[in-house]
Amino acid sequence: MRKGNSKKEKVEGKLVKQYTVSEILDKVTSYLKREGIPEPGIDAGVLLAHVLEIERLEIYLNLDCRVTEKELSAYKKLIERRVKREPVAFIVGYKEFMGLKFFLNKHVLIPRPETEILVEKVIEKAQNIRKSESYGYGRDSSLTIVDLCTGSGNIAISLARNIASCKIYAIDISEGAIQVARRNARFHKVEGRVEFLLGDLFSPLEELNSDLAVDFVVSNPPYVKSRDLVLLPPEIKKEPLSALEGGNEGLNFYQRIIPEALKYLIDGGYLIMEIGDYQGKAVMNLIKKEKQFYPSQLVKDYAGLDRVVVAQKLRKGGQ
Numbered sequence: 001m002r003k004g005n006s007k008k009e010k011v012e013g014k015l016v017k018q019y020t021v022s023e024i025l026d027k028v029t030s031y032l033k034r035e036g037i038p039e040p041g042i043d044a045g046v047l048l049a050h051v052l053e054i055e056r057l058e059i060y061l062n063l064d065c066r067v068t069e070k071e072l073s074a075y076k077k078l079i080e081r082r083v084k085r086e087p088v089a090f091i092v093g094y095k096e097f098m099g100l101k102f103f104l105n106k107h108v109l110i111p112r113p114e115t116e117i118l119v120e121k122v123i124e125k126a127q128n129i130r131k132s133e134s135y136g137y138g139r140d141s142s143l144t145i146v147d148l149c150t151g152s153g154n155i156a157i158s159l160a161r162n163i164a165s166c167k168i169y170a171i172d173i174s175e176g177a178i179q180v181a182r183r184n185a186r187f188h189k190v191e192g193r194v195e196f197l198l199g200d201l202f203s204p205l206e207e208l209n210s211d212l213a214v215d216f217v218v219s220n221p222p223y224v225k226s227r228d229l230v231l232l233p234p235e236i237k238k239e240p241l242s243a244l245e246g247g248n249e250g251l252n253f254y255q256r257i258i259p260e261a262l263k264y265l266i267d268g269g270y271l272i273m274e275i276g277d278y279q280g281k282a283v284m285n286l287i288k289k290e291k292q293f294y295p296s297q298l299v300k301d302y303a304g305l306d307r308v309v310v311a312q313k314l315r316k317g318g319q
């Protein structure tokens with residue numbers, strides 16, 4: 001990118017017109033709009049900022065700068081990928097979650113803003129536990145957390161960054177996902193506190209240590225009904241199917257996680273899971289059926305839809 005002056009650049013002996021950031025954004029936004037891309041202006045800006053190696057908001061401080069031929073050609077390639085409905089997060093290779101940068105590739109789900117609600121709930125409960133005498137924990141006691149279906153590690157790593165003393169076991173069935181999550185943990189310097197395990201839900205814990213006393217089981221499992229997969233927008237269809245499909249009613253993972261979590265949770269420990277907006281009642285019923293939890297609660301997302309379910313395991317002898 002260059003400040004003002006010449007409007008032409010010499011490329012392989014020929015004079016080529018150089019466009020300003022502003023001209024390019026206008027043209028590309030219209031093009032993406034015509035192609036039916038849902039947020040054309042935002043995507044045009046994010047991708048141009050990526051090519052120019054600046055923050056997105058800096059784009060607007062550089063509207064009169066000229067984009068070089070090399071930058072333009074790199075930008076065109078990214079725009080063509082976007083037109084083929086590849087999600088922006090996969091094109092740039094990362095997504096922000098809880099104010100942290102998470103590297104991504106085709107093996108992992110792109111972290112969603114709604115999932116931050118789950119993370120915030122766990123942080124809040126962890127802070128309460130540390131204050132609560134009945135739980136029997138001091139401020140410095142370490143908490144044990146299991147994150148099932150960890151994907152890019154966004155939940156586990158955000159918790160490790162926000163809860164002072166904790167050990168987290170983060171599990172995923174996809175080797176590709178575990179590799180991405182380990183990279184993210186190294187990047188955020190929490191690899192000593194988050195242990196990534198490959199396997200089916202709780203099974204890696206059975207091999208690890210049968211006496212594990214877990215304070216929190218957390219999860220954002222796949223929860224899309226199998227028949228609804230065809231209805232998903234093309235961008236979401238580029239994400240791994242194994243990260244989305246939750247069986248006929250979208251409840252397969254909850255049906256397994258809820259009873260199994262009871263084997264690992266200590267009395268008074270929490271099971272906190274993300275759910276589909278229509279699944280609140282069904283998941284609460286599954287929890288109730290076990291008769292070993294206090295009445296569960298639903299937490300709504302920013303759109304006012306049911307998004308997170310919070311259940312606490314009964315303490316022996318009441319309270």
Ligand SMILES: C[S@@+](CC[C@H](N)C(=O)[O-])C[C@H]1O[C@@H](n2cnc3c(N)ncnc32)[C@H](O)[C@@H]1O
Nearest residue numbers: 109111149150151172173174200201220221243
């Ligand atoms: C909805 S994604 C959640 C990813 C991440 N935790 C997040 O919140 O963005 C679900 C994840 O579950 C993983 N998964 C699917 N089946 C699994 C299983 N049986 N055991 C463990 N992980 C599984 C997928 O590989 C995927 O990474």
